[in-house]
Every structure is written in structure tokens, then in C-alpha cells.
Amino acid sequence: MGSFKNKGLKLGTDGSVVVDRLSAARIEIPAAAAVVANTTAVKAAVNSAGSTLVITTGITNPAYPRALTATAGGTAGDIKAIQVTVTGTNFNDEVITETLPVFTVDTAGTVQGSKAFKTVTQISIPTHDGNGATTAIGFNEKMGLPFKLARNSVIAAYLNNVKEGTAPTVAVSSTALESNTVDLNSALNGTIVHVDLLV
Secondary structure (H helix, E strand, O other), X not given: OOOOOOOOEEEOOOOOEEEOOOOEEEEEEOOOOOOOOXXXXXXXXXXXXXXXXXXXXXXXXXXXXXXXXXXXXXXXXXXXXXXXXXXXXXXXXXXXXXXXXXXXXXXXXXXXXXEXXXXXXXXXXOOXXXXXXXXXXXXXXXXXXXXXXXXXXXXXXXXXOEEOOOOXXXXXXXXXXXXXXXXXXXXXXXXXXXXXXXX
């Protein structure tokens, strides 16, 4: 049998010849979109005491699909263990929803989402315990990938054209596009990002 080198072929376990072709892709995230995490970038702090607050206006979308955050602030004693629910769209403009992790009662802090939102169309904030508590929505450093991946096939990531020495943190899903994200080891700083992967 002839050589398999450079032919995209391999020998199957039963002796058969198996075609094994892969395609490489490079994702470029412009400098203006590869900015540091910001806890108020999507919606500045608002008060939701008294009743659930449903927000559909005054929302700023991320410049590139990003995972979201919710930050409880204001008077710590007024913060309730609530969960913010966000609705929007993913890379393919499909409607998605995520219920963010629960706040810690009486404690200011930020909870981290995991789905990459291209747009945010609605934010639902349940009522806190008192008038002094606020909630803000922002984004973290997890950036969306435009592919559904069955496994982590990221080859390398580059920040400002410099290869990352430590591999990025990658989340994958073969069914939910918005659950495929990459988080560089280095902090984003408003310089261009490239991600190379096999698809």
C-alpha cells in the first residue's frame, strides 16, 4: 500500500483507508472590540426595588459577541440573592437567553455569564430587598467563537500579533453556538486578537 503522507488519509482500525481532512480558520477580533472587561458597559447601574424591572431600552451592545456580567452594588444590606435574566442574540442572530448566577445576599459583587451575546434586547432584574441596592450589566473577557465545536480545536491565540505563551481557556458546544467561547490568558487591552482553530 502506498504512503499516506500529505494525502489526508489514514489507516482505519479495520484496515480500511479513512479520509481525514481538516480546515483551518483564523478569527480576527478588531482592536476596538477586544477591550478589557467592563461591568457597566451594557447597562449602567439601576435600582429594582419594589418590583421586577424589565429593561428594553438604553442598552449598549458589545462591539463583538461577549459573555455578560451582572454586578450588585449600592447598599450591601439591601442586596438580595436574585438572578438576572438576559435575552438577546448570538453570533448567528438567533434568540438566546441566559439566567446569570445568583448574587450573594447582602454582598456587593459581580457574577459571570458564560454565553456570548452579540446583542442584548431585554434585561430582567428581580426586586432587591431595599431601595439602596443597584444592578449593572457588563461583559467579561470571554469572546464568542463563530463555530459549534465538539472539542477544543483552538491551535493558538495572539494578542497584538504576539502568540500567547499559555493556551486560552476555551468552552465548546456542538449544539449551542453561544456556548463556544475563548478567554485569552492575557488581559484584553484594546489591541487586535487572532484565534487560530481547526473546524
